[in-house]
Amino acid sequence: MPTLVIDDQKVTVDPGTTIIQAAKKLDITIPHYCYHPRLKSVDMCRMCLVEVKDIPKLQTACSTQVRDNMVVFTNNQKVLDARRSVLEFLLINHPLDCPICDKAGECMLQDFYFQFSRHTSKFKEKKQKKHKVVNLGPKIVLDSERCILCARCVRFLKEVVGTEELGIFDRGDHSEIGIYPGRPLENNYQGNLADVCPVGALTAKDFRFACRSWFLCQENSICPGCSTGCNVLVHSSERSYDKTLRRVYRLTPRDNDEVNQSWLCDVGRYGYHFVDDPDRLTAPSLKRGEEYVKVDWDTAFREVAQRLRGIFERYSPSSLGIIPSPQLTNEDLYMVKKFFNETLCITNIDFKLPGWNQGQGDGFLLKADRNPNTMGAELLGLSGIGPQAGEIIEKTRLGEIKALYLVGSDPARYLGEEKIASALSRAQLVVFQGSNYNYACKFAHAILPGATFVEKEGTFTNAQARVQKINQALRPLGESLPDWKIILGLALTMGYYFPYKAAEDIFKDIAREVTGFSGLDYKKVGDKGIKLALSGG
Amino acid sequence: MFIDVAITLLKIAFVFGLVLNIAGILGWAERKQSAVMQDRIGANRADILGLRLFGLFHPIADIVKVITKEDWIPPGGDKFLHTLAPFLALFTALAVFAVIPFGDTLHIAGRDIPLVIADLNVGILFVIAFGSLGIYSVVLAGWSSDNKYSLLGSMRAAAQVISYELALALSVVGVIMAYGSVELDDIARAQGQYVLGIIPYWGVIAQPLGFLIFFAAAMAETKRTPFDLPECESEIIGYFTEYSGFKFLAFWMGEFIEVIAVAGVVTTLYFGGWQVPFIDSQGFFVPGLFTIPLPHLLVVVIQVTAFILKVCFFCWFMLLVRWTLPRFRYDQLMGFGWKFLLPLAFLNVILSGVIFMSFEG
Amino acid sequence: MKIVGHKLSFLENIYLFEIVRGLVITTRHFFYNMFFHIAHLLGYQQDVEAAVTIQYPEQTIPVSKRWRGVHRINTRPDGSPRCVACMLCETVCPVQCIHIVAEEHPDPAIEKYPVSFEVDVTRCCWCGMCEEACPVDAIYMDSGKIPKAGYSRQDLVYDKETLTKEVPLPGYQRSLNPPGAGAPKVNPMGL
Numbered sequence A: 001m002p003t004l005v006i007d008d009q010k011v012t013v014d015p016g017t018t019i020i021q022a023a024k025k026l027d028i029t030i031p032h033y034c035y036h037p038r039l040k041s042v043d044m045c046r047m048c049l050v051e052v053k054d055i056p057k058l059q060t061a062c063s064t065q066v067r068d069n070m071v072v073f074t075n076n077q078k079v080l081d082a083r084r085s086v087l088e089f090l091l092i093n094h095p096l097d098c099p100i101c102d103k104a105g106e107c108m109l110q111d112f113y114f115q116f117s118r119h120t121s122k123f124k125e126k127k128q129k130k131h132k133v134v135n136l137g138p139k140i141v142l143d144s145e146r147c148i149l150c151a152r153c154v155r156f157l158k159e160v161v162g163t164e165e166l167g168i169f170d171r172g173d174h175s176e177i178g179i180y181p182g183r184p185l186e187n188n189y190q191g192n193l194a195d196v197c198p199v200g201a202l203t204a205k206d207f208r209f210a211c212r213s214w215f216l217c218q219e220n221s222i223c224p225g226c227s228t229g230c231n232v233l234v235h236s237s238e239r240s241y242d243k244t245l246r247r248v249y250r251l252t253p254r255d256n257d258e259v260n261q262s263w264l265c266d267v268g269r270y271g272y273h274f275v276d277d278p279d280r281l282t283a284p285s286l287k288r289g290e291e292y293v294k295v296d297w298d299t300a301f302r303e304v305a306q307r308l309r310g311i312f313e314r315y316s317p318s319s320l321g322i323i324p325s326p327q328l329t330n331e332d333l334y335m336v337k338k339f340f341n342e343t344l345c346i347t348n349i350d351f352k353l354p355g356w357n358q359g360q361g362d363g364f365l366l367k368a369d370r371n372p373n374t375m376g377a378e379l380l381g382l383s384g385i386g387p388q389a390g391e392i393i394e395k396t397r398l399g400e401i402k403a404l405y406l407v408g409s410d411p412a413r414y415l416g417e418e419k420i421a422s423a424l425s426r427a428q429l430v431v432f433q434g435s436n437y438n439y440a441c442k443f444a445h446a447i448l449p450g451a452t453f454v455e456k457e458g459t460f461t462n463a464q465a466r467v468q469k470i471n472q473a474l475r476p477l478g479e480s481l482p483d484w485k486i487i488l489g490l491a492l493t494m495g496y497y498f499p500y501k502a503a504e505d506i507f508k509d510i511a512r513e514v515t516g517f518s519g520l521d522y523k524k525v526g527d528k529g530i531k532l533a534l535s536g537g
Numbered sequence B: 001m002f003i004d005v006a007i008t009l010l011k012i013a014f015v016f017g018l019v020l021n022i023a024g025i026l027g028w029a030e031r032k033q034s035a036v037m038q039d040r041i042g043a044n045r046a047d048i049l050g051l052r053l054f055g056l057f058h059p060i061a062d063i064v065k066v067i068t069k070e071d072w073i074p075p076g077g078d079k080f081l082h083t084l085a086p087f088l089a090l091f092t093a094l095a096v097f098a099v100i101p102f103g104d105t106l107h108i109a110g111r112d113i114p115l116v117i118a119d120l121n122v123g124i125l126f127v128i129a130f131g132s133l134g135i136y137s138v139v140l141a142g143w144s145s146d147n148k149y150s151l152l153g154s155m156r157a158a159a160q161v162i163s164y165e166l167a168l169a170l171s172v173v174g175v176i177m178a179y180g181s182v183e184l185d186d187i188a189r190a191q192g193q194y195v196l197g198i199i200p201y202w203g204v205i206a207q208p209l210g211f212l213i214f215f216a217a218a219m220a221e222t223k224r225t226p227f228d229l230p231e232c233e234s235e236i237i238g239y240f241t242e243y244s245g246f247k248f249l250a251f252w253m254g255e256f257i258e259v260i261a262v263a264g265v266v267t268t269l270y271f272g273g274w275q276v277p278f279i280d281s282q283g284f285f286v287p288g289l290f291t292i293p294l295p296h297l298l299v300v301v302i303q304v305t306a307f308i309l310k311v312c313f314f315c316w317f318m319l320l321v322r323w324t325l326p327r328f329r330y331d332q333l334m335g336f337g338w339k340f341l342l343p344l345a346f347l348n349v350i351l352s353g354v355i356f357m358s359f360e361g
Numbered sequence C: 001m002k003i004v005g006h007k008l009s010f011l012e013n014i015y016l017f018e019i020v021r022g023l024v025i026t027t028r029h030f031f032y033n034m035f036f037h038i039a040h041l042l043g044y045q046q047d048v049e050a051a052v053t054i055q056y057p058e059q060t061i062p063v064s065k066r067w068r069g070v071h072r073i074n075t076r077p078d079g080s081p082r083c084v085a086c087m088l089c090e091t092v093c094p095v096q097c098i099h100i101v102a103e104e105h106p107d108p109a110i111e112k113y114p115v116s117f118e119v120d121v122t123r124c125c126w127c128g129m130c131e132e133a134c135p136v137d138a139i140y141m142d143s144g145k146i147p148k149a150g151y152s153r154q155d156l157v158y159d160k161e162t163l164t165k166e167v168p169l170p171g172y173q174r175s176l177n178p179p180g181a182g183a184p185k186v187n188p189m190g191l
């Protein structure tokens, strides 16, 4: 185990570690561009030069492996001068685009210029002109002038995705990143290029010009796109909601070695738009004749409670059907189970609509099951109590089930509109609870608006049975509420009281009652999640 | 009989028409006069078809605004009294004009028409009585508003009005002594005499101190600056805090009518009423030298005009005072009333008595 | 605190003469002003002021050359706003009264432009920081104008078209670049 000294601090690391990694252990950041912890080092940008004692020339920290008794200086005058010179070179042909560059504010070139260089350009010649606003594919735009040719993008596509669509063309200061003719970027991981690029050369069309990076707040969350449960940061701002109807501006990956490393697939990355979609349900509404009228929560609860009770009294619990969705958090699902199944003794509860997990996986991050919490729903017992969800719909069509309560689910997506129309139009009561309008809402007698994943707190259990936490990044839109709160309110109106003030209280009960969750709390789940100890699993 | 009633109605129409119009114009005059005094221009933005007419449309705009406002009665208040109070204020102020003579007796078509609505022989007492009746509107307004601050404001106002009433009444005693009558018509007529042959024997000559006391006390009665503690709607919570819309306007009008009433009474008591120096029913004359006869009707018209002009002058003067002097503090107000004006009024009565006695004797 | 006393003389103490003095002053103003008002009405003495009032908005006082008035957006030679929608003004604005929505410009040399640019003048505190922050000299406060009253809040939110139409006050000190002269050389990174 080599022990070395970096800037007068001693550290012991594994053999084969590079200086930059060793420094990271000491919380010393060595500036760099081409180095990326998950890509191979290529020594291209020369930004990470450090001085190693007894070696006359500066060494690249990203590729020099540590030796025992090595003495490294990352901040002495020689190193600073070198950095300054590197920056001066990098900026020779760089355009003055910061005001319009999407990267400004989080650009490593900007940051290091202000931190280390602040030089005035001595370049008298004409700047090299390159291509701007180059369309690389459906999601990414390239600006060659801003590129510092670190090749991170090229290496990412080669080493991580393996599609190798990008390459460096031409030579010297004419070098440019580009695609091969007729081969635009088409892979499902190109969104990462905008994150990987240390400058504003590669920008995402989805985010382009929508917001400045410094207006954004970030909150830890989990991607709801599939059962992998990639760790994400939700970037949000309510700055111009009234003009653009946009509050969430992007999702970026959050490092988690166990789940998604540093990447995110495009299905999940760009799958957040439903949050600010104009079809969001924002106020509880009741069907009056053919019209829907907006009402307040109390009225909605009273009406739903009264009609549910009516059906209960006239028929039996078996005339009610509940279809929850694996998009809901553990807390929401637990409330569904606790209230409808354990309290009201309804057994027609199931989330497995036919075809619910029949997406297209790709063997890397994206899974065929496009629901973030299938495992949670299974563990909480929301399936296999009674008939399958498909049968519940069928029974509704046959008139055996008189009232159907949909919690966040969209049956028409799997079963087709005709089937849903014929089933739901026969029910005496259809309650739809969810965040966005879908086909089933057409038949709902009551619509209860639910919050989306960025608007509530809770946990998801991914396919590896890892419990991961989502945090609230925004206030729920309009009057919508987290689903567990809606069920809590409905239960209260029907005369059942549950002592939950926050999602955390529910999670405590889950930890107490559900095997596998025992002993957990939000603190233990933390930012990176925790794997459940499942017997046999 | 019928013709008497008709004549009385005509007189009422004339007097009230005049008074109410002057009151309306005072609202405009107050803004404009204060502006001119302060080197400003004053309200001039209300226009009809681009015609601004020196802001004369502002009173109309005010009325439109006030009438279209919500008429709000405090939920806990007394509806009847709350509505009654502002009208009481209007009524008591207007009633005073019933006894103020505005011209010499008119001889027309063989009839003698005294130019006063009601020639009461209690004259001046009637004026004082109705003046003090005014505090009922104040007290009722405060009481019926269901607001303790309004109530306190009305108490404050009542205390002020009552305090100054004493000095007011006592200062009038001097006038009664001078002319030997309480009837206003007699007093006005008696001011047609001349002292030393050429100086008109007006109240202000006979009672200079009495005039000052009366004028100060009367200003206090009208509740206007510098005695506007009961109201000053922008700074102090007064008795009509809970009033809005038309009823608020009624108080406001009542105040202007009181101003005119005070001007009328001051004119009648101290400034010769309708008398014009050197003009009497015979015509224009220079005492002891010659007389130019004038037709009776012309003389009456001159006299009525003179009366109106005198009233207007005092209205102007009271606005001048209002926009010149700052407001009293409440203790100063009370001190001034009780410790200064009242003793002075007593002194005035005694002095007048001694002087008149010595002259007669 | 130092209390500066003023001993009243006897005449001042009985007020009466002071009151008369006050009345004389106000009366003098009244008649003086009245005289000139009437004279003006008849067309005489126009050069003597009868009132100090300035009849805003018909009349305005002349403003200083450095005075910050309603914002104005400078234009490119082709008349389009010079603003590149960098939102630096929006960022620096201490009261958050600027709202910009940016979009992709068809010309790659311009790249970014504001589809909507609004200044809410009811919130603006006229600090001029937006003017300082703008890297392309697009926003100026040199119109020399005071915002007029409006019948709704929306009337007082000035949009891109309104702001582009404003013209600079002649001689305003900040107008280094006349409108339509194209973007000046800027150097945000000192390069």
Ligand code: SF4
Pocket (backbone or CB within 6 Å): A094, A095, A096, A097, A098, A101, A102, A103, A104, A105, A107, A108, A109, A110, A146, A199, A200, A201
């Ligand atoms: S890449 Fe960085 S330095 Fe270059 S224009 Fe963009 S923000 Fe500025």
Ligand code: SF4
Pocket (backbone or CB within 6 Å): A146, A147, A148, A149, A150, A151, A152, A153, A154, A177, A196, A197, A198, A199, A201, A202
């Ligand atoms: S586009 Fe970005 S990631 Fe790719 S080489 Fe250029 S700077 Fe590096």
Ligand code: SF4
Pocket (backbone or CB within 6 Å): C089, C092, C093, C094, C095, C096, C097, C098, C119, C123, C124, C125, C126, C127, C128, C129, C130, C131
């Ligand atoms: S002047 Fe100041 S407050 Fe007004 S828009 Fe500019 S930065 Fe904002």
Ligand code: SF4
Pocket (backbone or CB within 6 Å): A099, C082, C083, C084, C085, C086, C087, C088, C089, C090, C100, C130, C133, C134, C135, C136, C137, C138, C139
């Ligand atoms: S700072 Fe200038 S260029 Fe940037 S958004 Fe504001 S006006 Fe436009």
